[in-house]
Amino acid sequence: MIRIENVEKYFYRGEDRELHALKNIDLTIEKGEYSLLTGPSGCGKTTLLNAIGALDTIDSGKIYLEDREIGSLSEDERTTIRLNEMGFVFQAYNLIPVLNVEENIGFIMKLRGFDEEEIKKRVKEVATILEIDTKLSSLPSTLSGGQQQRVAVARAVAAKPKIILADEPTANLDSKNSKALMDMMRSLNEKEDISIVFASHDEYVLENVDRIIRLNDGKIIES
Amino acid sequence: MYSLILKLAFNNAFLRLSRTLLVIIMIAVSMSMMLSIQGLYDGMTLNMIDKTKRSDSGEISIYAQGYRLSKELADSIKDASSIQEALMTETRIDAVAVRLKAEGLSSTARKSAFSTIIGIDLDKEERFGRFSEFLKEGELTLGRRGVLLGSELAKSLKVRIGSKVIFSTQDSSGEINAMALKVKGIVQTNNISLDASAIYVDKMKLHKFLGMPEETATQIAIRTTSPGLSESLLAEYKSLDVKSFLELYPMIRQMQDMMVIFNSITFFIVMLVVFIGIMGVMYVSILDRIREFGIMKSIGLSYRLIRLQILLEALFVGLVGYALGALLGYGALSYLVHVGLDLSAFAEGMESFGMSSVIHADIKLSYFTSTFIAITGASLLSVILPLRKIKTMNAIEVTKAET
Numbered sequence: 350m351i352r353i354e355n356v357e358k359y360f361y362r363g364e365d366r367e368l369h370a371l372k373n374i375d376l377t378i379e380k381g382e383y384s385l386l387t388g389p390s391g392c393g394k395t396t397l398l399n400a401i402g403a404l405d406t407i408d409s410g411k412i413y414l415e416d417r418e419i420g421s422l423s424e425d426e427r428t429t430i431r432l433n434e435m436g437f438v439f440q441a442y443n444l445i446p447v448l449n450v451e452e453n454i455g456f457i458m459k460l461r462g463f464d465e466e467e468i469k470k471r472v473k474e475v476a477t478i479l480e481i482d483t484k485l486s487s488l489p490s491t492l493s494g495g496q497q498q499r500v501a502v503a504r505a506v507a508a509k510p511k512i513i514l515a516d517e518p519t520a521n522l523d524s525k526n527s528k529a530l531m532d533m534m535r536s537l538n539e540k541e542d543i544s545i546v547f548a549s550h551d552e553y554v555l556e557n558v559d560r561i562i563r564l565n566d567g568k569i570i571e572s
Numbered sequence: 573m574y575s576l577i578l579k580l581a582f583n584n585a586f587l588r589l590s591r592t593l594l595v596i597i598m599i600a601v602s603m604s605m606m607l608s609i610q611g612l613y614d615g616m617t618l619n620m621i622d623k624t625k626r627s628d629s630g631e632i633s634i635y636a637q638g639y640r641l642s643k644e645l646a647d648s649i650k651d652a653s654s655i656q657e658a659l660m661t662e663t664r665i666d667a668v669a670v671r672l673k674a675e676g677l678s679s680t681a682r683k684s685a686f687s688t689i690i691g692i693d694l695d696k697e698e699r700f701g702r703f704s705e706f707l708k709e710g711e712l713t714l715g716r717r718g719v720l721l722g723s724e725l726a727k728s729l730k731v732r733i734g735s736k737v738i739f740s741t742q743d744s745s746g747e748i749n750a751m752a753l754k755v756k757g758i759v760q761t762n763n764i765s766l767d768a769s770a771i772y773v774d775k776m777k778l779h780k781f782l783g784m785p786e787e788t789a790t791q792i793a794i795r796t797t798s799p800g801l802s803e804s805l806l807a808e809y810k811s812l813d814v815k816s817f818l819e820l821y822p823m824i825r826q827m828q829d830m831m832v833i834f835n836s837i838t839f840f841i842v843m844l845v846v847f848i849g850i851m852g853v854m855y856v857s858i859l860d861r862i863r864e865f866g867i868m869k870s871i872g873l874s875y876r877l878i879r880l881q882i883l884l885e886a887l888f889v890g891l892v893g894y895a896l897g898a899l900l901g902y903g904a905l906s907y908l909v910h911v912g913l914d915l916s917a918f919a920e921g922m923e924s925f926g927m928s929s930v931i932h933a934d935i936k937l938s939y940f941t942s943t944f945i946a947i948t949g950a951s952l953l954s955v956i957l958p959l960r961k962i963k964t965m966n967a968i969e970v971t972k973a974e975t
Contacts, residue, residue, distance in 0.1 A: 432872025
């Protein structure tokens with residue numbers, strides 16, 4: 350599903366290359382995979398996740414999403430890919446504060462032009478799975494951290510993306526909420542057949558994924 | 573999808589209510605003040621034009637060729653009565669006033685002043701320009717020796733109602749002649765030259781005094797609302813001097829131009845304030861929400877839709893400000909149209925410029941339409957800088973921020 354070939358990424362300060370963030374990365378992620386990018390801080394896991402998610406550009410190499418090369422697309426084309434084929438879960442929840450839970454969950458579906466009835470049905474369905482169906486009319490600011498993260502997950506899965514990329518989704522959650530979130534992600538992975546890639550160094554995540562991709566100093570050392 | 577963008581724009585525009593309200597109030601107050609100033613400027617000019625037309629020229633005046641330069645009785649219109657009759661049959665003409673004028677000297681026991689004696693028919697002048705409204709003191713009657721004096725002339729001669737004035741001039745045969753007159757009333761037309769020199773007497777009496785035939789006149793003034801009449805009269809009375817109001821009073825055209833410049837400057841300043849106000853609030857609002865835009869960009873909202881949302885936000889603020897400003901402005905203008913602005917404290921200075929001491933504003937639809945267009949434009953332009961910020965932001969960096 351995702352094929353990464355010889356990817357290199359540098360961070361620059363002005364004209365000068367300051368950091369070689371990804372070094373000669375080769376990786377394949379299959380459909381329905383439940384995997385984790387892990388490693389010490391600064392090893393390049395978030396950078397690689399952003400590159401896979403077409404959030405960031407790469408300096409060389411190729412990234413394919415179902416045989417389409419996405420590494421060299423324009424900003425607009427990458428935005429379209431993110432909207433139609435990917436779902437994102439961020440460490441800081443990143444919900445839209447002026448929209449209620451129902452509107453936040455249905456946000457991507459609306460942007461993709463789904464029918465109102467279909468959006469309503471799907472939002473209810475996902476919210477029930479994630480146990481936030483009683484909070485649909487609440488604003489994000491009135492929810493706990495765990496509830497906000499569940500809304501973020503619901504938003505990511507509602508439009509049935511091909512892949513969900515979750516960057517440190519448990520970093521702001523206590524152990525109880527982390528466990529609940531991981532259980533739900535696993536359930537979505539199995540029920541909806543959605544590929545999920547985590548970037549995390551949380552032990553609990555590490556213990557509960559099918560595949561671990563270990564990075565160090567911008568290189569894959571185990572996959 | 574667009575309903576979602578509209579909702580986002582609306583909710584965000586009023587998210588920081590006190591900040592948004594402050595900008596809305598700023599727009600509304602500055603706009604209503606600008607509308608009032610525009611209305612007063614225009615009202616002042618229109619008032620001057622109206623009084624000048626009513627007291628003297630009408631929309632068109634006809635003179636004999638050469639009269640306006642020589643001011644000689646020999647250069648009067650010989651067949652004024654038949655011209656007047658012909659004009660009265662013209663449907664495009666609302667009223668006609670025929671006058672006889674002569675320049676001379678008016679004197680009292682202590683003072684004398686250059687004057688213009690004007691022979692008028694009070695009834696016709698009333699129909700022509702509501703002459704009675706110009707009466708400042710005394711009564712509106714002429715009678716055998718009665719006379720109405722311009723307000724400034726009365727001041728310079730130091731006369732009051734009932735005072736006697738001697739007017740002397742050359743009659744049609746070149747003889748110096750004088751008549752004793754009694755002041756019955758003092759009129760203020762706000763037409764500078766008339767107020768400073770006019771002595772109104774009965775037209776028939778002046779004909780006799782000057783030895784001029786009754787069918788003669790020095791001026792035929794016409795009131796009309798038909799814009800093409802001047803050209804028709806020019807073609808019909810080729811031997812006469814047919815002049816439109818603005819040809820007779822070029823200074824008023826200059827004044828109108830000046831008012832347009834004043835209004836444009838006021839308009840520009842107010843729109844600049846509106847522009848800076850909206851830009852300031854939008855820029856701060858976008859900096860506050862930069863993470864939110866980063867999130868939206870990350871999860872797939874295109875820059876095009878983010879731009880639409882921000883433009884709509886600015887438009888909401890601008891248009892609510894406009895609506896409130898239009899209401900306040902309409903209220904202020906309505907008051908100034910009906911009650912006016914009393915500038916009695918400066919009246920002397922104002923009157924010497926031919927203006928009333930109470931200024932009544934004018935109210936035009938164009939004030940509101942031009943302001944609507946300008947505020948819409950200013951709102952849309954004010955987001956250019958904030959949009960650059962969004963376009964150049966790094967979505968990854970801004971979404972990293974802690975909650």
